[in-house]
Amino acid sequence: MGPSGSGKSTLLNLIAGLDKPDSGSIIVQGIDISLLLETELAKWRADNIGFIFQFYNLIPVLTAFENVELPLILTRLSKNERKKHVLTALSLVGLDDRMDHYPGQLSGGQQQRVAIARAVVTDPVILVADEPTGDLDRLSARDVLNLMENLSKSIGKTIVMVTHDPRAAKKAGSIMYLDKGVLADVPQTSFQECV
Amino acid sequence: MGLLFFYSFRNLLARKLTTSLTAAGMSLVVFVFASIVMLAEGLEKTLVDTGTYDNVVVIRRSAVSEVQSGIDREQASIVETSPQIAIGEEGQNLIAKELVVLITLEKKKSNSPANVTIRGISENSLALRPQVKLIEGRMPRSGTSEIAAGLGIAKGFKNIVIGQTLFFALRHWTVVGIFDAGSTGYNSEIWGDVEQFMPAFRRLVYSSILFKLRKSSEFEIFKINIETDPRLTLxxxxxxxxxxxxxxxxAKFLRVLGETLTIVFSVGAVVGAMITMYSAVANRTGEIGTLRALGFNRATILLAFLLESLLLGLIGGIVGLFLGSLMQFITVSTTNFQTFSELSFNFRITFEIIYKSLLFSVGMGFVGGILPAFRASRMSVVEALKEN
Structure with a gap:
């Protein structure tokens, strides 16, 4: 957690291999990802990271099923195996009955659940979530947080989440605070008041 | 990769109006390209079909066509005695000494005069041209002022009806027959007795000699004989x-015209495709960021956008080709520059025209799409994601 502009998203992008540091190194599971080439990094992301974005980032012209299938195209799975994985992921988020719907036909909460299914379908090591409830109403936000908590507990997924939402933070196993690019175990006074 | 194809295809469908307009621009170019090449092809086909492989045409040396040629009776008699000429069923030499002149007749539609080929024929002229079939009336008898007209002439010009008379070469000529010569050039001719036409047109010489070879392989011998004979200038x-x-x-003129128009038009269509694809990239920056974040590499993004542009080109190509293929039902009648005479022919589509048109339209898609696709693939993931 941290105030706007503190560098939360930048840190998340670095951990997820979307961005490269100007100096220093980023070691995830023993691999220094700052040294990887562009294509290697893309492959590394596909293998290790599941993304959950604030605005869901679903592809509007693809159905829920196809959106979830998208990351599996980069794997060596057969069409049938891909289908199985997609159906499992969609039933995990409770949307197997909406798989033929396009994102525009789904509510915000449902879209975020599709996005979560897309994030977990490849069974990544880490799920990174950038403000996953930022665009949702209270009820949908609660559902999405519960779902993420379940995923973390039931299938043991590590979730790194950036959030402003104290309810989201409450679900976390540990909370780190970031202010002006500095990481701390306890929040700065001004931010604590805000929380 | 199937899903990637769907992604590109559905993105085109999602922007129906833009896609339709861009594809329409491309289809127009393909239509122009295909039509003009089809016209040239139709012209060539008509004239090439007019000839028979085993027949030999003899004309004055260096004359480009029969109209410019002249063969006097003495030279004609020498040719007539060549041993390479086939013998007909009744024991006669299958040879025809003919006269070709041009007259002007009024066209039905435009009322404007156009040049028409008049062919003075001999007894064997019809036998030498099996593609010519009499469909109405009879052939002109020798020694009379009778004429028969090709179907193209009967359809396109005034007063070409059996029983009607035409006035030319200071005489009246009665139409006694209509013949159909299929898609050949004879369809655009009027035939009558050569021995009547020669005095009427005040010609002392024949225009050409046509004969059938006894053996197809003897053409070279005949050619050498005739072209080395010091008495002949043929x-x-x-x-x-x-x-x-x-x-x-x-045909060359039509092809050059077609290619020039196509090049000019295609620049416009390519720019159109480029604008469409640049705006597609701009509108989908967030999507590009998402795909890259999910692990798709730059090459895949490039391919997806390029595929979209190629599909756009292909749609334009198919539509343009379809419209062009409808032109086959149209018969064109125009003056052949080389013979100065009216010739009617059809637009003709060939497999070569089909694949060249499609290749060309996909090529336009490629040229229009490569730069935008390259731009899409070079975007920074983080910057692209911010656009969402």
Whole structure:
């Protein structure tokens, strides 16, 4: 957690291999990802990271099923195996009955659940979530947080989440605070008041 | 990769109006390209079909066509005695000494005069041209002022009805027959007795001699004999070759015209495609960021956008080709520059035209799409994601 502009998203992008540091190194599971080439990094992301974005980032012209299938195209799975994985992921988020719907036909909460299914379908090591409830109403936000908590507990997924939402933070196993690019175990006074 | 194809295809469908307008621009170019090449192809086909491989045309040396040629009776008699000429069923030499002149007749539609080929024929002229079939009336008898007209003339010009008379060469000529010569050039001719036409037109010489070879392989011997005979100033060509040469100039003109128009138009269509694809990239920056974040590499993004542009080109190509193929039902009648006479022919589509048109339209898609696709693939993931 941290105030706007503190560098939360930048840190998340670095951990997820979307961005490269100007100096220093980023070691995830023993691999220094700052040294990887562009294509290697893309492959590394596909293998290790599941993304959950604030605005869901679903592809509007693809159905829920196809959106979830998208990351599996980069794997060596057969069409049938891909289908199985997609159906499992969609039933995990409770949307197997909406798989033929396009994102525009789904509510915000449902879209975020599709996005979560897309994030977990490849069974990544880490799920990174950038403000996953930022665009949702209270009820949908609660559902999405519960779902993420379940995923973390039931299938043991590590979730790194950036959030402003104290309810989201409450679900976390540990909370780190970031202010002006500095990481701390306890929040700065001004931010604590805000929380 | 199937899903990637769907992604590109559905993105085109999602922007129906933009896609339709861009594809329409491309289809127009393909239509122009295909139509003009089809026209040139139709012209060539008509003239080449006019000839028969085993027939030989003899004309004055260096004359480009029968109209410019002249063969006096003495030279004609020498040719007539060649041993390479086939013998007909009744024991006669299958040879025809003919006269070709041009007259002007009024066209039905435009009322404007156009040049028409008049062919003075001999007894064997019809036998030498099996593609010519009499469909109405009879052929003109020798020694009379009778004429028969090709179907193209009967359809396109005034007063070409059996029983009607035409006035030319200071005489009245009665139409006694209509013949159909299929898609060949004879369809655009009027035939009558050569011995009547020669005095009427005040010609002392024949225009050409046509004969059938006894053996197809003897053409070379005949050609050498005739072209080295010091008494003759003639040259011999296979009839197919002769008519192919007749179509060369105009077909080339049509092709150059077609290519020039196509190049000019295609610049516009390519720019249109480029604008469409640049706006597609701009509108989908967030999507590009998402795909890259999910692990798709730059090459895949490039391919997806390029595929979209190629599909756009292909749609344009198919539509343009479809419209172009409808032109096959139209018959064009125009003056062949080389013979100065009216010739009617059809637009003709060939497999080569189909694949060249499609290749060309996909090529336009490629040129229009490569830069935008390259731009999409070079975007920074983080910057692209911010656009969402």
């Amino acid at each position: 040259e011999a060509k296979r009839e197919t070759q002769y008519y192919r040469e007749q179509s060369e100039m105009m």
